[in-house]
Amino acid sequence: xxxxxxxxxxxxxxxxxxxxxxxxxxxxxxxxxxxxxxxxxxxxxxxxxxxxxxxxxxxxxxxxxxxxxxxxxxxxxxxxxxxxxxxxxxxxxxxxxxxxxxxxxxxxxxxxxxxxxxxxxxxxxxxxxxxxxxxxxxxxxxxxxxxxxxxxxxxxxxxxxxxxxxxxxxxxxxxxxxxxxxxxxxxxxxxxxxxxxxxxxxxxxxxxxxxxxxxxxxxxxxxxxxxxxxxx
Numbered sequence: 001x002x003x004x005x006x007x008x009x010x011x012x013x014x015x016x017x018x019x020x021x022x023x024x025x026x027x028x029x030x031x032x033x034x035x036x037x038x039x040x041x042x043x044x045x046x047x048x049x050x051x052x053x054x055x056x057x058x059x060x061x062x063x064x065x066x067x068x069x070x071x072x073x074x075x076x077x078x079x080x081x082x083x084x085x086x087x088x089x090x091x092x093x094x095x096x097x098x099x100x101x102x103x104x105x106x107x108x109x110x111x112x113x114x115x116x117x118x119x120x121x122x123x124x125x126x127x128x129x130x131x132x133x134x135x136x137x138x139x140x141x142x143x144x145x146x147x148x149x150x151x152x153x154x155x156x157x158x159x160x161x162x163x164x165x166x167x168x169x170x171x172x173x174x175x176x177x178x179x180x181x182x183x184x185x186x187x188x189x190x191x192x193x194x195x196x197x198x199x200x201x202x203x204x205x206x207x208x209x210x211x212x213x214x215x216x217x218x219x220x221x222x223x224x225x226x227x228x229x230x231x232x
Contacts, residue, residue: 028065039192040081042211052092060088082196112152118231119145125224133172162226173221185216
C-alpha cells in the first residue's frame with residue numbers, strides 16, 4: 001500500500017470534513033435522522049477555516065456528550081453542535097503541534113464527471129440569479145468548467161479559486177441586501193445563539209456570526225455555494 005501524498009491527504013481531510021462531523025454527531029446523539037441547522041453548518045465552517053483537525057472535532061463531540069450523559073438532571077436533548085464548541089477547541093489545543101500518523105492510500109473523493117457536473121450546476125445557478133454585477137463570476141466559472149480536467153488534478157487550487165469567487169458573490173449580495181433583511185437574519189442568529197453564548201469566546205462567536213451571515217446572504221439572493229463540498 002503506497003503512502004499518501006500531501007495532496008491526497010488534503011483531499012481526504014478537507015472533503016470528508018463536513019460529512020464525517022455530521023454523521024458522528026448524529027451517531028453520538030442517537031438520532032440518525034437529526035438534521036444539522038444553518039448555525040451548525042456555519043460552525044463546522046469556522047472549524048475548517050481555523051484548521052481544527054477532524055479528529056479534534058470528533059473527540060470534542062464525544063467528550064461533550066460524555067459530560068452531558070454524566071449529568072443527573074438533563075433538561076433537554078443536545079440540539080446543536082454549538083453545545084460541543086468548547087470541548088472541540090480544548091481538543092484542538094491539545095493536538096496543536098502534534099503530528100498524527102497518516103493512514104493508507106486514499107481514493108479520490110469524487111470523480112471528474114462529478115466535478116464537471118458541480119461546475120455546470122453552479123454556472124447555471126449564478127447565471128439564473130440575473131445579477132449584472134456577477135457577470136465576471138459567471139465567466140470565471142465557465143473558464144474553470146472548460147479546464148475542469150486540468151483543475152481536477154489540483155483540487156486544492158480549484159477550491160481556492162471557487163472560494164475567491166464566492167467571496168465576490170457575498171460582497172455583491174450583501175450590497176443588495178435591505179436593512180430589514182439584515183435585521184431579520186441577525187434576529188434569527190441571535191435566537192439560535194442565545195443558549196450557547198456563554199460557552200464560546202468572543203473571537204469564536206465573531207467567526208461563527210460571519211459564517212452564518214455569509215451563508216444567509218447567499219441563500220436570500222438565490223446564489224449557490226461554490227465549494228466542492230457542496231458537490232455531495
